[in-house]
Amino acid sequence: METLNIAGTQSLPKVNFDLVSNMLELSGRSIPEHPEKFYRPLDDWLKAYLLTTPKETELKIYLDYLNTHSTECLLLLLRKLEVYKKSSGAHVVVSWLFDEDDEDMEGLGGDLASLVDLSFNLVEVKDED
Secondary structure, eight states: OOOEEEOOOSSSOEEEEETTTTEEEEEEEEOOSSHHHHHHHHHHHHHHHHTTOOSEEEEEEEEEEEOHHHHHHHHHHHHHHHHHHHHHOOEEEEEEEEETTOHHHHHHHHHHHHHSOSEEEEEEEOOOO
């Protein structure tokens, strides 16, 4: 099993799922034409990763926009982590980053946090002006 790296585009998020650091990162924008096709390799990688029984995992999400279908795919990944946490007792944390004044992304993070039993950190990113 190897680290999963996917370069981001205007419609696809950058993915860095690092097996060594147990840091799973998604960043950018997620509006793929076929979300299931994009998210399937992430789901497959996550399944294999969880079989390695990591004691700690952080999913760091910093998206400026995601469409409804991407949100559904992301929720499936979160639920997979939730099941793993409950069955293994591992420490699993989600860091949901959003730009300051982006109430939509802040709200979406809060909504997702309410749907899963995971440690969920909402982190405001200040503009570097």
